[in-house]
Amino acid sequence: MIKNIHPSQTTMFETHEFLSYEEIMNASAKEFAMKRNIINLRQELKYEIPSTTYLTHAIHNVYPAKFIPQVPRFIIKKFNLKGKIILDPFAGSGTTAVESLITGNSNISSDINPITRFLTEVKTLKLNPQDYFSCVDRLNYHIDSIPTCHLKFVPKWGNLDYWYPEDILSALTKIWGYIHNIDENEGNIKYILKASALYISRKYSYGENESPKLFKSKQKTIKMKELNNKFHEQGLGLLQNELLLKAKQYLKCIIQFSSAMKTEYKKVNLIDNTGEQFLMVLNNSIEELGQILSEETIDCIITSPPYIYAQEYFRSTKIDMYWLNMANDESIRKLTKSEIGQKFKPFCDLSAELLKITPYKNAANTIKKLSENFKTKENIHRFEAYFNDILYFVQLSAKLLVKKGILTIFIGEPKVFGSPVNVKDIISEMLSQSNLKIRQTFFDIIKSRHLSRNRLNENPNGISGEWLIIGEKL
Ligand SMILES: C[S@@+](CC[C@H](N)C(=O)[O-])C[C@H]1O[C@@H](n2cnc3c(N)ncnc32)[C@H](O)[C@@H]1O
Known part of the structure; x- marks a missing residue:
């Protein structure tokens, strides 16, 4: 059968x-x-x-x-x-x-x-293999600088407290405050950090992060107790470490994508009829x-x-859109x-x-x-x-x-x-x-x-x- x-x-x-x-x-x-x-x-x-x-x-x-x-x-x-x-x-x-x-x-x-624009852009970034180490340096620099930053980003989300324990929420607003303020000249790094921060913002929420649907599950509530305890032992450093791990993983994926590209393509706002890839x-x-x-x-x-x-x-995607400042x-x-x-x-x-x-x-x-x-x-x-x-x-x-x-x-x-x-x-x-x-x-x-x-x-x-x-x- x-x-x-x-x-x-x-x-x-x-x-x-x-x-x-x-x-x-x-x-x-x-x-x-x-x-x-x-x-x-x-x-x-x-x-x-x-x-x-x-x-x-x-x-x-x-x-x-x-x-x-x-x-x-x-x-x-x-x-x-x-x-x-x-x-x-x-x-x-x-x-x-x-x-x-x-x-x-x-x-x-x-x-x-x-969010389609953000996800499509980040998945098609252009980075050469030789950029890997300089990118890791920049990621380290930025993630290490988060604790010194006093800017906070609080999503315009009425229900925010429902999805996060208070201390974790405070740490996330600090991380996002820093990331949103990275200079646009560092576009690639900023994109990678945002995508990685989306991952930890889901993982450290009461929302079921393994499923595309946003809901509070019993299992996740139990898991959150464990994560919350861990956070109280290690503080912001725990989230910084996770952010770095994810960012390096995404960086590798992007480099693999760029290497798989056989031609240069351009990003356009209007259909390009020159025959070039866009x-x-x-x-x-x-x-x-x-x-x-x-x-x-x-x-x-x-x-x-x-x-x-x-x-x-x-x-399903509003948790990400709120943090990316794309929605209220x-x-x-x-x-x-x-x-x-x-x-x-x-x-x-x-x-x-x-x-x-x-x-x-x-x-x-x-x-x-x-x-x-x-x-x-x-x-x-x-x-x-x-x-x-x-x-x-x-x-x-x-x-x-x-x-x-x-x-x-x-x-x-x-x-x-x-x-x-x-x-x-x-x-x-x-x-x-x-x-x-x-x-x-x-x-x-x-x-x-x-x-x-x-x-x-x-x-x-x-x-x-x-x-x-x-x-x-x-
Ligand atoms: C089945 S999903 C597509 C998933 C996609 N194939 C992928 O791999 O990620 C359908 C999409 O339709 C979009 N959508 C819903 N209503 C729409 C509308 N009125 N105009 C354009 N897109 C819409 C949703 O935002 C959703 O991303």
């Missing part, structure tokens, strides 16, 4: 015809092997990608629902992309950016989450993106939009209202077109009936708004792509009101109705997922796999 496949493997099932999620889960692996091509992504790409955290993918590895680097690499390799412009309009932590650049492509990464990072919603990018300019889109009833990305309570509320999957109203009303999509119409009828049994009936509007926004994104993608350009969507099918929704069929038909033909569809079994068992969750067991839908612009 599929469930018996070795858990260390992520297996992609190529499906030439569409199978329902149940059919996939009930079929035996042998059946699949006989009838269809089975692709094991990790195995297939093991020479190119030794681990999911290779190069700079290890930095801030807690971004919610990020993809493994094998996903963008698989597409880049499959279509032999080189010297092309690859867009990720839901760029999150910048996985597609790193993979695009090291394979000789240009990249445009955009996301409504302001990286462009935007902090825009998908709706704004339509006004920024011109039609027929993109060769390939590799992306993973939020899943239906998605996790709240801002709730008000801006977080505003962002959450613009997040696809959380909204009750779409960008623009495409409901007439949506109703032409038969799998959507069927699913909407089922979900509407089911919603009557739930206290949260109004969630049906979230359902409608979600598919409306996804249709907008598919139509926009079709406009942005050059002829024969490739659109790849990596998407999961969580349950809604306890019932599975055929997201893959709905999105596939959206593509077909938007001047895109389906090239192939794969199913990827998820290896593991950090989910809290104690929290209210309409889908407590998580989803067992995700779809990779590949379309081509006609």
Whole structure:
């Protein structure tokens, strides 16, 4: 049975015809092997990608629902992309950016989450191996100087005391006060220190730092007692040591990334048509993106939009945004209202077109009936708004792509009101109705997922796999 496949493997099932999620889960692996091509992504790409955290993918590895680097690499390799412009309009932590650049492509990464800019920038810093020792010297100098600094940085976070013990909070405000005031001339060092400080700010909080979701767990509360005792014995020095260790680790990752780059690339604010390799990072919603990018300019889109009833990305990443001084309570509320999957109203009303999509119409009828049994009936509007926004994104993608350009969507099918929704069929038909033909569809079994068992969750067991839908612009 599929469930018996070795858990260390992520297996992609190529499906030439569409199978329902149940059919996939009930079929035996042998059946699949006989009838269809089975692709094991990790195995297939093991020479190119030794681990999911290779190069700079290890930095801030807690971004919610990020993809493994094998996903963008698989597409880049499959279509032999080189010297092309690859867009990720839901760029999150910048996985597609790193993979695009090291394979000789240009990249445009955009996301409504302001942290995308920071993460993409830090993961694509340029540092030579010969810079290593001078960088370590600067890191040592700065970390040693923290105790002498009297500037404090207190995040504009109403709930701060809830997440930190008092003394640790005071030490963190000192560390961040120092880091925020490092001269911009030392940009690279400042970036590395910020990324490392994010790590310790999560680790020394009551928040569950092993999971992308921000919540107080029982285990973490116990762990915090231990860390708090340790902090009272060693003081600020404990955090300085951890900061240095993390910063050196990140520095090595960045140097490895730079060494893997075969060409020089530039960072730009506008698409560069000279043919030179570039990286462009935007902090825009998908709706704004339509006004920024011109039609027929993109060769390939590799992306993973939020899943239906998605996790709240801002709730997960706000701890980082507050410390980076990118957010306050008000801006977080505003962002959450613009997040696809959380909204009750779409960008623009495409409901007439949506109703032409038969799998959507069927699913909407089922979900509407089911919603009557739930206290949260109004969630049906979230359902409608979600598919409306996804249709907008598919139509926009079709406009942005050059002829024969490739659109790849990596998407999961969580349950809604306890019932599975055929997201893959709905999105596939959206593509077909938007001047895109389906090239192939794969199913990827998820290896593991950090989910809290104690929290209210309409889908407590998580989803067992995700779809990779590949379309081509006609
Ligand atoms: C599944 S995550 C993408 C993760 C990414 N593939 C990675 O590897 O880190 C989906 C992203 O969509 C973003 N998002 C949600 N609503 C958006 C909107 N209206 N416009 C643009 N981005 C949005 C979220 O901030 C989140 O980063």
